[in-house]
Amino acid sequence: MTDIRNAEKGSIVGSLTVAPITRHTLALYCGASGDLNPIHVDIDFAKASGMTDVFAHGMLSMAYLGRLLTDLAPQTTLRSFTTRFTSITQLGAEITCTAKLAERFSEDGEDRARLELTAVDQNNDVKLLGEAVVALPN
Incomplete structure (x- = not known):
């Protein structure tokens, strides 16, 4: 990973790739998050809802970005974190999250960086787009 303070605008300052999403992953996330929507773990419910199978919680990919x-x-340096969900994440997806330096600026007496965030699967299908602002150390 690149030091945000010394990175060039537009450069990737960090990335994270997680293991493929499994039914087990979804069950664990249900319990940890309290999001018990059956569309994420019950194949019969998912099919009755018009889906071919269960799919990942959008917030799971947001958690990977976090x-x-x-x-x-x-x-403690995180000042804001927002995302927009762009497509459903299927079982077996291998999510890669990246953070790109959009700008450095000063606000409220702090040096800060705005980061563009992206979560994509192994087919480069964008799952989430987001932005975060972090305070930079002195």
Whole structure:
């Protein structure tokens, strides 16, 4: 990973690739998050809803982006974190999250960096787009 303070605008400052999403992953996430929507774990319910199978929670991919962020900067330096869900994440998806330096700026007496965030699967299908602002150390 590249040091955000010394990175060029537009450069990738961090990435994270996670293991393929399995039914087990979804069951664990249901329990951890409290999101018990059956469309994520019950194939019969998913099919009755017009889907071919269960699919991942959108917030699971957002959690992967959050993990990337806290790998890049301490949680206490996070000033904002937003995402937009762009497509469904199927079983077997191998999600890769990246953070690109959009800009460095000063606000409220802090040096900060705005990061463009992306989560894509192994087919380069974009699952989430987002942005985060982190305070930079002195």
